[in-house]
Amino acid sequence: MRTIKKYKLTLLVLALGLTSLLAFVPVIASAQLLPITTLPNTVVDNLDRTMNRNAERMQQLQQQRLIEQQLQQSIVTKAQLLDPLLQLPAVVPIIDNHGKLLWNDVQVELGLRAIEREWLLLVSPSQWQELVATVPALSKLVQTRKNLDSLGLQLIKIKVPESLDNMTMLRQQLPELLAPYLSRNFLYQPQTSEDIPQASNELMSTAVETKLAAMCELPITLGMVDTAILVDHAAWPTEVNRFRLIQRHFLPEAIPKSYSHGTAVAGVLAGDNTDLSPLLPSLTLYSAGAFYAQNDYQQGATLDSILQALNWLVEQQSRVINMSLTGPDNAVLSQVVTRLVAKNIILVAAVGNGGLAAVPLYPAAYDGVIAVTAVDDTQVLYRWANQGEYIDFAALGVKVLTTRADGSIGRESGTSIAAPLVSAKVACLLASMPELTLVQVVTQLQQQALDLGVPGKDNQYGYGLLTRPLKTGL
Known part of the structure; x- marks a missing residue:
């Protein structure tokens, strides 16, 4: 008996729901059938101009996004180039206009770069004579000797064997007095x-x-x-x-x-x-x-x-x-x-x-x-x-x-x-x-200088910003 009553009650609910739904159908249908009217020419022109402006704006935005992507790629590339080791191989042969090898630009200790096996001595003429007298074999390594007359010094470039191509080995072979005057031919x-x-x-x-x-x-x-x-x-x-x-x-x-x-x-x-x-x-x-x-x-x-x-x-x-x-x-x-x-x-x-x-x-x-x-x-x-x-x-x-x-x-x-x-x-x-x-x-x-950053000299701006023109009467 309870099952029959429950079944009748379910049928009654479904019937009422269907009746309610049918009552709304004409309203929904009529809402989709809007009357068609002819718009004034001014309205049409305004709509055309608006659509054209929107299209132009979309094109500008697309172009701007492309430029931003190119700029970002450039920033990434140049950020890598700030460290020459990320771009340069361990050895870069430097060739002249006639195809002749001039020197090898190489990576050396501490990630620095220098000319392969080339070292510089900056000494006075008297110091050079003393060095040659102490180490006669040194003169055989000389590639060039140039007077830096304005400094009162001689710049002597030597090329050492591969076995001596580091500061520790050179100092063992050369006099201690060379230490203040000796350097690789580094690159800047x-x-x-x-x-x-x-x-x-x-x-x-x-x-x-x-x-x-x-x-x-x-x-x-x-x-x-x-x-x-x-x-x-x-x-x-x-x-x-x-x-x-x-x-x-x-x-x-x-x-x-x-x-x-x-x-x-x-x-x-x-x-x-x-x-x-x-x-x-x-x-x-x-x-x-x-x-x-x-x-x-x-x-x-x-x-x-x-x-x-x-x-x-x-x-x-x-x-x-x-x-x-x-x-x-x-x-x-x-x-x-x-x-x-x-x-x-x-x-x-x-x-x-x-x-x-x-x-x-x-x-x-x-x-x-x-x-x-x-x-x-x-x-x-x-x-x-x-x-x-x-x-x-x-x-x-x-x-x-x-x-x-x-x-x-x-x-x-x-x-x-x-x-x-x-x-x-x-x-x-x-x-x-x-x-x-x-x-x-x-x-x-x-x-x-215009003081920037923390007051006084700092590690970012130093004493501050300098601009043009020169100020006078200070």
Whole structure:
């Protein structure tokens, strides 16, 4: 009986539910049959314009995503290139224009790079005579002997057997007195990277940017150690006494020259057109070429070439020398820097693009060298900039418009690009007050710097940010 009642009750519920559902069917059906009306032409036109704008916006977004993907890939690639060992093989044969092997660029101890089996001695003529008298066999290893007259020293390059190609073995074979004067022929790298345009019209938009004031209008003489500079770039001023470029190269004549880095640094100093505002509108630039191409992305300068370049710049009476390059500490370079500082020659050097955890790089980390880091136009530290107690000043060095070796104008980033601004400021100071010493120059720069980061000198920005123009009357 209970089963029958339960069955009847279920049928009743189903019947009531079906009746309710059927009652709603006409309403639902009628709701789908909207009357068709003709829209006014203005409405149709507005809809067309809206759809076109949306389509254009979607295309722009897709293009922007593609550019962002390219930029991200470039950042990853260049981040790897900051460590030359991630790009360069253990041995890079350097070949001249005639197919002849000049030397092997090799990885050595501590991940550094040098010329295979080449060592440098920096001694006075009397010291060299003493060494040869003590170790007669030493003279048989000599490849070249060059006088660095401005330093009162001789630069002697020797090539040792493979069994002696390390400092420990050499010191066992050579007199102890050699220790302060001996170094591998290490390699040094420039400190800049090329930026991809953010959009196809990026350079067109820069034409309306405000022209920046020069650092000073005084006639300036400045030296730099870098790659070669492209002579016929259209951005160099053509007026008499505006820009005079004197170049000399310290590499074998037949070696392929590299132009990209030196051209970019020179463009920050002297480039002048609708896009560029020169730091120094009346500049005589002595450019000592010391770099060769290691691959399509990187250049290397031998310590041998750098020392010859510095000697020549001193001979040209360049009191301020820009060195947008970095490499390892060694006794030979340290000795030269010490002698230059004693001559009251001011070296301005990039601190390096190794990042927060990088070891100090040289010559920037030597006492007496003004070490420069890079910030962007919002005063944020360059993401790859080295940090440490040796940092002295910061300058604009991120996405800076400058000249390129292909004849174009583009944006470059790195502590290399920041260093020439500080070199220009130092040169302007000395042009107006030639009697200033290094200590006095640094004091003047401190007074002109905008303190960033924690108050006072810090490991990121040093004493602070230096900008153009030169402030007077301090």
